[in-house]
Amino acid sequence: MDDCIFCKIISGEIPSKKLYEDDEILAFHDVSPQAPVHFLLIPKKHIRNIMELGKDDVALTGRMINKAQELAVGQGCGEKGARFVINCKSDGGQTVNHLHIHVLGGRPLDWPPG
Known part of the structure; x- marks a missing residue:
């Protein structure tokens, strides 16, 4: 997708601090970490959100x-x-329309998350 920031990160058009990469997956550190450990893991295939996953x-x-x-x-x-x-989507707090997993750790995390 031409306007997807994560697709631009995958293509190298936007730099990232990579943690892992293979043919299907990219993991990189969040640019605005909310915990001592905060990285994202994304598929290289553009999937807008978890509701659009196929079999x-x-x-x-x-x-x-x-x-x-x-x-x-x-x-x-x-x-x-x-x-x-x-x-997932606006009510779920999704701000980038490319499926991604946030992983946060390194400190106690409250629930619910605010």
Whole structure:
């Protein structure tokens, strides 16, 4: 998508502090972290939100969740845990229309999140 900031990050048009990359997934540190550990994991395939996932995306999303867990452990969240968040559309707080998982950790996180 021409106007998608995450697609521009994937293409290298916008720089990011990459944490992980393979043929299908990119993980990078959030530019405005809300916790000591805060990174995003996105599919390279443009999927607007979780409501638009198709049956063809099951393996991809499973890999994304598995990689998010692996990276969270690698960032020091294995013992005390982390929050894994997928916002969806305007009522869900989604601000970038490209599916993404926020992973936050490194401090206690309140609930509900404000």
